[in-house]
Amino acid sequence: MKKMLLSLTLATMMPLGGALASDATPSAPDAEVYFISPTDGATVTNPITVRFGLKGMGIAPAGTERENTGHHHLLINTDIPPLDENIPMDDQHVHFGGGQTETTIKLAPGQHTLQLLLGDMYHLPHDPAVFSQKITITVTE
């Protein structure tokens, strides 16, 4: 029991995620990312125009070092990836490293989820991470 208490104390004293906190780019305290369109629960047809909204921070292309900026990532039918790693780059994690604030996608008919996650110049989520609500849309054709 004594040993357990000791390790608990040590764990508490360790700066949990300390390395992450120092490596990650800080986000602005009031930063908010959201979908301008489509909206949660929307029924849409292909091609789907997705517009990204951002408050409290600015957009900068990947590789640009500027305080309180980042670029959008569109997560399609997936959850938020590990926040201490570079955001994956694949069909479900689409990067907008050019600083784009909208895109046009095609999805199979049915239900899909979309979520936005802001990444810094290295494609790493900020600390704290800035991500949107996960929305569900229905594609009819």
Ligand SMILES: [Cu+2]
């Ligand atoms: Cu990126």
